[in-house]
Amino acid sequence: MDFSAANGSSRNDRLLLCCRCPTLDCMDFTYLDSAISKLPRRRIGFYPTPFHALPNLSAAYGVNLFMKREDLAGPSAISGSKMRLAEFVLGRAVDAGVTHLITQGAYLTNSGLQFAAACLSARITPILFLTRNVPRHGQLAESRGNYLLNQTMGVETHVINLTGDVWNDPEPAARVADAIEGRKTELEAQGHKVFIVGPGGTHPDAFVAHAVTFRELLEQSDAAGVQLDFVYHTIGTGTALPGMLAAKLAMRHPVRFRSISILPYDDGDRMNPGVIVERTKAVLATLGAPVPDDATIRAEIDVDQRFIGEDYAVPSPESTAAIRELARAEGIFVGPVYTGKGLAGLLDHARTGRIPAGSNVAFLHTGDTGNLFEIPQVVGHIAEAKSLT
Numbered sequence: 001m002d003f004s005a006a007n008g009s010s011r012n013d014r015l016l017l018c019c020r021c022p023t024l025d026c027m028d029f030t031y032l033d034s035a036i037s038k039l040p041r042r043r044i045g046f047y048p049t050p051f052h053a054l055p056n057l058s059a060a061y062g063v064n065l066f067m068k069r070e071d072l073a074g075p076s077a078i079s080g081s082k083m084r085l086a087e088f089v090l091g092r093a094v095d096a097g098v099t100h101l102i103t104q105g106a107y108l109t110n111s112g113l114q115f116a117a118a119c120l121s122a123r124i125t126p127i128l129f130l131t132r133n134v135p136r137h138g139q140l141a142e143s144r145g146n147y148l149l150n151q152t153m154g155v156e157t158h159v160i161n162l163t164g165d166v167w168n169d170p171e172p173a174a175r176v177a178d179a180i181e182g183r184k185t186e187l188e189a190q191g192h193k194v195f196i197v198g199p200g201g202t203h204p205d206a207f208v209a210h211a212v213t214f215r216e217l218l219e220q221s222d223a224a225g226v227q228l229d230f231v232y233h234t235i236g237t238g239t240a241l242p243g244m245l246a247a248k249l250a251m252r253h254p255v256r257f258r259s260i261s262i263l264p265y266d267d268g269d270r271m272n273p274g275v276i277v278e279r280t281k282a283v284l285a286t287l288g289a290p291v292p293d294d295a296t297i298r299a300e301i302d303v304d305q306r307f308i309g310e311d312y313a314v315p316s317p318e319s320t321a322a323i324r325e326l327a328r329a330e331g332i333f334v335g336p337v338y339t340g341k342g343l344a345g346l347l348d349h350a351r352t353g354r355i356p357a358g359s360n361v362a363f364l365h366t367g368d369t370g371n372l373f374e375i376p377q378v379v380g381h382i383a384e385a386k387s388l389t
């Protein structure tokens with residue numbers, strides 16, 4: 001496909017900006033920007049998010065480590081990768097005259113917090129249906145972390161206590177779905193217009209958002225004179241990878257993605273590579289880019305499930321160590337539920353040679369810092385027990 005007619009930029013600009021490929025069937029920044037600019041979007045965060053080197057950790061591991069800071073996406077200091085999703089979902093919701101947006105997640109949800117903040121900014125009323133795994137975390141006894149922040153924003157929250165696994169068991173999942181449907185019906189009877197967004201910010205309008213993240217990452221790494229070999233990130237509900245992967249394929253960039261999962265990710269699991277393939281194809285179609293066959297997309301997906309630990313939202317020793325290591329080397333914080341586990345995977349790969357020495361590696365910091373202020377059953381013991389008092 002020849003994109004040159006679509007963007008009108010000169011061949012020289014294209015080579016300067018584009019992905020080093022000699023052919024014309026490759027999307028460049030101008031074309032990507034033009035495709036994205038046609039989509040409804042409510043601007044809320046501060047973009048582009050920063051990109052910077054991690055010099056001390058790089059020296060310790062013999063690889064060149066960089067960080068892309070979705071945790072700093074705004075509008076507040078506690079942010080993350082869901083804010084970009086919210087911008088595209090709310091663009092559509094505002095156009096449609098939506099008054100209330102209902103979403104769901106664990107009681108410590110990052111996406112719920114970011115969607116709630118985004119909704120308030122767009123004058124839409126957020127409602128959260130939150131599940132609490134009582135055997136793991138006990139009854140909700142005090143407001144901490146993201147839950148405290150949701151309460152501070154005055155968000156309507158419904159906490160549903162569960163003993164089973166809401167993610168995999170049909171019974172608790174049905175209870176949550178019924179509760180959401182009931183609240184929606186009530187609101188509609190009062191004349192309101194309600195939008196429902198899935199757990200983790202999943203929504204068909206959302207997946208294109210992180211194509212922009214990848215575009216920023218390329219521009220920023222190019223400006224730093226760095227050709228990225230790997231992008232590492234923590235994968236859960238699969239909202240960031242499809243957009244990034246679609247942009248990588250459309251722009252024919254050689255970078256490899258490595259996803260460290262916090263949930264099981266095999267074929268047959270609720271989240272699995274096939275879901276990522278389908279979402280990636282949908283983003284490519286949205287961008288108007290060629291859609292390769294499934295096997296080509298699947299070959300780009302590399303999920304490492306060895307860092308899940310005991311369970312979702314249960315701290316692992318590797319994650320606790322990674323949180324401390326980054327904090328002590330660089331003064332930067334990752335969180336216990338997602339980004340600590342993701343960083344633990346990256347550091348393990350660097351230690352064991354799965355990242356070749358001298359590689360250029362970006363870690364996508366997707367947020368999770370609010371969970372540093374959770375109960376010990378969630379955050380673990382990130383500070384050493386020793387104290388000077």
Ligand SMILES: *Cc1c(COP(=O)(O)O)cnc(C)c1O
Pocket residue numbers: 080081082110111200234235236237238239240241338339366367368
């Ligand atoms: C939601 C979330 C993830 C996982 O994101 P997906 O791209 O949807 O798999 C990773 N890190 C943090 C901090 C999150 O909140």
